[in-house]
Amino acid sequence: MSQERIKVLLAKKKIDVHGRGTKLIARELRDAGMEVVYFRFGVVEEIAEAALQEDVDVVAVSIMTSGQMQVARELIPALKERGMTDVLVIMGGIIPEVDFEPLRELGVHRCFPPGLPGGVVADYIRENVGTATLA
Amino acid sequence: MDATTDQAEQVVAGSALHAGRLITRIENGRADARAVLRSLAPHCGKAQLIGVTGPPGAGKSTLVSALIRELRGRGRTVGVIAVDPSSPFSGGALLGDRDRMVESSSGDSGVFIRSLASRGASGGLAAAANDAVDVLDAMGKDVVIVETVGVGQGEFDIARIAHTVVLVLVPGYGDALQAMKAGITEIADVVVVNKSDSPGAEQTFKELAAQGFQRTGPDGGPPWPVPVLQASALRHDGIAELVDAVDEHHRFTGRTAWRTAHEHARRRARFIAFANDRLREELLETAADARALTDPYGAAEEFVTELIEAHRRLTAHRAAGAETEQK
Amino acid sequence: MKFELSDKFEAAKETWAARRARYADRLRPAKTLSGLPVKTVYTPEDLADSDLEEMPGAYPFTRGLHPDGYALTPWMQQMVFGYGTIEETRQKMEKMVAEGMEGYFGHKVFNTVYDIPCMYGIDADHPEAKGNLGQCGVHMSTGDDYDELIRGWDLETTNFSMITGDNCLPALALLAAAVERRGEPLHKLHGNSMNWYPRIAVQDIPSWEPKWGYALMIDLIKWAKDNAPAWNPANIFMYGLSEAGATPVQELAYGLSWGKSIIDAGLEAGLAPDDFIGRLSFQIGCTVNLFEEVAKFRAHRRMWAKICKEAGVTKPSNMHARVHVHTSGYVLTQQQLMNNNARITLQALAAVLGGVQSIHTCSYDEAVGVPTEESHRTALRTQQILMLESGVRDVADPLGGSYYVEKLTDEMEAAAWEIYEELEASGGYRRGIETGEIKRNIDNASYEMKKRINSGDLPVVGVNRYVSEQTENYEPFRIDEAIEDKARARLEAYRAKRDQAAVDEALEGVREACQALKDGTGPLMPALVEAARKGVTNGEMMVPMREAFGWYVSE
Incomplete structure (x- = not known):
């Protein structure tokens, strides 16, 4: 089995107790054939560094206790700084819809509301992986 | 400078971006990765390679995390290859080892951690693990740790990669432990009973220590008495002793034919893997497409016979050529 | 219960069977959220094995803790709140009191949630705090913050529930020091420490090692028993299990096993059953599955009373399962937000019909973020409408005697005992943290539900x-991001006026007390209270604690 697989870094705040959605999406993406690195981060730099070492195709950040704008503002430059300019960046969780567009302007390719079937996210990833750019 | 040399130089210079991408191409079996690996070869062989294996739930990742902390404290840089199983159904995988190591590694440029999915490989490792170790070695990591899937049996591949295999056990796996004892001497250079503060740890430790495990070297020289240690990775107890024991084993094997045999075995495995890949791409796929496969067994036999015949003729021809030259 | 079923009933059953014969095989069999099968009709026959000869306010309390239900003591409206610094939260406290948020006998109840940096134990100037300060809870870490929290409130009629994380002990120490500064005795202190270390069995957060996590829990329980006897020193956080994906039956089984693990640890530490078990309380989730939830609360009271009795509790009121309900957040949807109001109403109704002591109603917009003032008020009003307009508080255990609800109560109890006994046999809840068994089972249930x-x-x-x-x-x-600067400024100002030598000395005392707790030679809480007196902050107390009690991520 040496075919290529989509690799996803699924990040959530280290100290956020709300892990259910993150765990569900991790399983759903796995069951959609993806390799999912589950990762609890303390500061955004850690996501970027993990994304780099793991050489993932997708960085997915699960947000449950707000701070999405702050994460996006720091994460996108941190990825670019490391030369990860072709990684797909998505967010999901408790994020108000009104933030989706501002987040896109910061470089987040797509935000997902909570509770969606994981297949929707997996389809989006499959369709967009490799075409994304953070430039 | 061509792309291959450039990539190799970037890895040797310590670029995490290039190392990360190269490992991905290795995982995906890309031919260009082989060329880069070949350029890296002169830079390999410096790292000390440690394998960490043991049953699920033994706390391997936590132990690796503790090892990272201890080694960093001693000023040594660390690379980690952590393998988790792929789902046989979807081919996907949940890679959770990194998460347990974050505390000891975050923000430290002296640590490089890479998770690999086993992608159907047997033996508790990913097919790419052997080469991924070389990448981290070439990057200049002083120590490279490989953590296996931990499926109990069949952890023998790790012994072919690592200089020292640490077998992690915990109390409370009575039957599994009994079943494993037979195999321990075949793979373990150091045994550590983790979770030393849990009930039954002392007894498990004593029981194992009383076994007097020994490993016999390839040259019939003095055997290696397998040390049995106690540790609590969580509390960082016994970790310094574990690193000392691993280093002692490394020195011991370095003095004996053990190391030479090991290096040879790794080179041999690499030759077979490379040749295998190349033959598959260059010959097998085309042959399979070109032939009628109504009798696949017969077709395969016929094809292999042809190859052997061709190879035999080539060898004979070369020998003849050499003879002519001598005259 | 032995019913004498007459010919009249037999005749009625025959007519019933005849009427439904044409379509009966087309009925789709229903089941509860926990997977228990549900029939379309229940009859006296279903109660043949039930014990219905029970009154409210008496063991085993299936029908409620009080003889007259809510008639004398209505449930407490304990709305969770807290954001920004203590200044913002203080304003909110006053507003909620003005809106009529009440506990027993008109007492004030403040169910204050801390922000994530506090829960984790880092102060405002820590790099990881950035972006999280005062966001989903209040940032309180200094003596000044706690002075402001209690300022002007009468301690005997005010209930401080503190939704902490790992900072549970430091938070109580800081509160105690503030009470002392006001010159009042600690026995006046009312409220609740969460003290819910066992939640790490399901929540993916790093915390103490299990061994020390339990030791810390017991340390707080002992300190409260001796110093603040009216304080509720531990909360059994079944809500956390439910939010992680537990079915109602799993929530019951694992929640009670969690409670049992505290009982075991307390007894092991030499406490007498009647000294601490009666002070334990529960926080439970509640979905929109009305009857299953009612049955769950009834079964829960009964099961806990039995566990307490078996553990040696003699005083009936010490066998009370006092329950705070947090309406389940996971059932709220971001799609068509307003629909959530209907869900929350059903959830609160189920809690009331189930006879619980206290309720937090979620706000309809919690699926989007932190509630607005308007949505938070609507959530409170939902409770007040139930309390005042619906008539549901007038009769104790109004569903008692319902063939269906009684049967479901029995069935849920039986199903929960089965899981409970199995876990107890394999070492109990604490062992379940270490093996990951609880997490695995709940994760699987959560995934099954998601697939459905x-x-x-x-x-x-x-x-x-x-x-x-x-x-x-x-x-x-x-929440204005300028709050972060404000929190940092408050911290800086506080640090500037401390006696640094006294702070260092007190921290050394904490370090020594941590070691003493580990060696089993002394308590930790007094050293923390002393540190709070000397001006040590929440985050500073946590440093020696982290060093001593480790870092554990459950498997």
């Missing part, structure tokens, strides 16, 4: 039924 929602088998209006393409464009409550 994805396939449409489990209907969720707005998500897999009556889906709308329209976007909500709802503007949630925003």
Whole structure:
């Protein structure tokens, strides 16, 4: 089995107790054939560094206790700084819809509301992986 | 400078971006990765390679995390290859080892951690693990740790990669432990009973220590008495002793034919893997497409016979050529 | 209960069977969220094995803790709140009191949630705190913050519930020091420490090693018993199990096993059953599955009373399962937000019919972010409408005697005992943390439920039924990011006025007390209270604690 697989870094705040959605999406993406690195981060730099070492195709950040704008503002430059300019960046969780567009302007390719079937996210990833750019 | 040399130089210079991408191409079996690996070869062989294996739930990742902390404290840089199983159904995988190591590694440029999915490989490792170790070695990591899937049996591949295999056990796996004892001497250079503060740890430790495990070297020289240690990775107890024991084993094997045999075995495995890949791409796929496969067994036999015949003729021809030259 | 079923009943059953014969085999068999099969009709025959000869206010309390239900003591409206610094939260406290948020006998109840940096134990100037300060809870870490928290409130009629994380002990120490500074005795202190270390069995957060996690829990329980006897020193956080994906039956089984693990640890530490078990309380989730939830609360009271009795509790009131309900957040949807009001009403109704002591109603916009003032008030009003307009508080255990609810109560109890006994036999809840068994089972249940929602088998209006393409464009409550600067400034100002030598000395005392706790030679809480007196902050107390009690991520 040496075919290529989509690799996803699924990040959530280290100290956020709300892990259910993150765990569900991790399983759903796995069951959609993806390799999912589950990762609890303390500061955004850690996501970027993990994304780099793991050489993932997708960085997915699960947000449950707000701070999405702050994460996006720091994460996108941190990825670019490391030369990860072709990684797909998505967010999901408790994020108000009104933030989706501002987040896109910061470089987040797509935000997902909570509770969606994981297949929707997996389809989006499959369709967009490799075409994304953070430039 | 061509792309291959450039990539190799970037890895040797310590670029995490290039190392990360190269490992991905290795995982995906890309031919260009082989060329880069070949350029890296002169830079390999410096790292000390440690394998960490043991049953699920033994706390391997936590132990690796503790090892990272201890080694960093001693000023040594660390690379980690952590393998988790792929789902046989979807081919996907949940890679959770990194998460347990974050505390000891975050923000430290002296640590490089890479998770690999086993992608159907047997033996508790990913097919790419052997080469991924070389990448981290070439990057200049002083120590490279490989953590296996931990499926109990069949952890023998790790012994072919690592200089020292640490077998992690915990109390409370009575039957599994009994079943494993037979195999321990075949793979373990150091045994550590983790979770030393849990009930039954002392007894498990004593029981194992009383076994007097020994490993016999390839040259019939003095055997290696397998040390049995106690540790609590969580509390960082016994970790310094574990690193000392691993280093002692490394020195011991370095003095004996053990190391030479090991290096040879790794080179041999690499030759077979490379040749295998190349033959598959260059010959097998085309042959399979070109032939009628109504009798696949017969077709395969016929094809292999042809190859052997061709190879035999080539060898004979070369020998003849050499003879002519001598005259 | 032995019913004498007459010929009249037999005749009625025959007529019933005849009427439904044509379509009976086309009925789709229903089941509860926990997977228990449900019949379309229940009759006296279903209660043949039930014990119905029970009154409210008496052991085993199936029908409620009080003889007259809510008639004398209505449930407490304990709305969770807290954001920004203590200044913002203080304003909110006063507003909620003005809105009529009440506990027993008109007492004030403040269910204050801390922000994530506090829970984790880092102060405002820590790099990881950035972006999280005062966001989803209040940032309180200094003596000044706690002085402001209690300023002007009468301690005997005010209840401080402190939703902490790992900072549970430091938070109580800081509160105690503030009370002392006011010159009042600690025995006046009312409220609740969460002290819910066992939640790490399901929550993916790093915390203490299990061995020390339990030791810390007991240390707080002992300190409260001796110093603040009216304080509730531990909360059994079944809500956390439910939010992680536990079915109602799993929530019951694992929650009670969690409670049992505290009992065991307390007894092991030399406490007498009647000294601490009666002070334990529960926080439980509540979905929209009305009857299953009612049955769950009834079964829960009965099961806990039995566990307490078996553990040697003699005083009946010490066998009370005092329950605070937090309406389940996971059932709320971001799609068609307003629908959540209907869900929350049903959830609160189930809690009231189930006879619980205290309720937090979620706000309809919690699926989007932190509630606005308006949505938070609506949630409180939902409780007040139930309390004052619906008539549900007038009669104790109004569903008692319902063939269905009684049967379901029995069935849920039996199903929960089965899981409970199995876990107890394999070492109990604490062992379940270490083996990951609880997490595994709950994760699997959560995944099964998600698959049912994805396939449409489990209907969720707005998500897999009556889906709308329209976007909500709802503007949630925003916390000004300038709050972060304010929190840092407060911390700096506080640190500037301390006696640093006294702080260092007190921290050394904490370090020594941590070691003493580990060696079993002394308590930790007094050293923390002393540190609080000397001006040590929440985050500073946590440093020696982290060093001593480790870092554990459950498998």
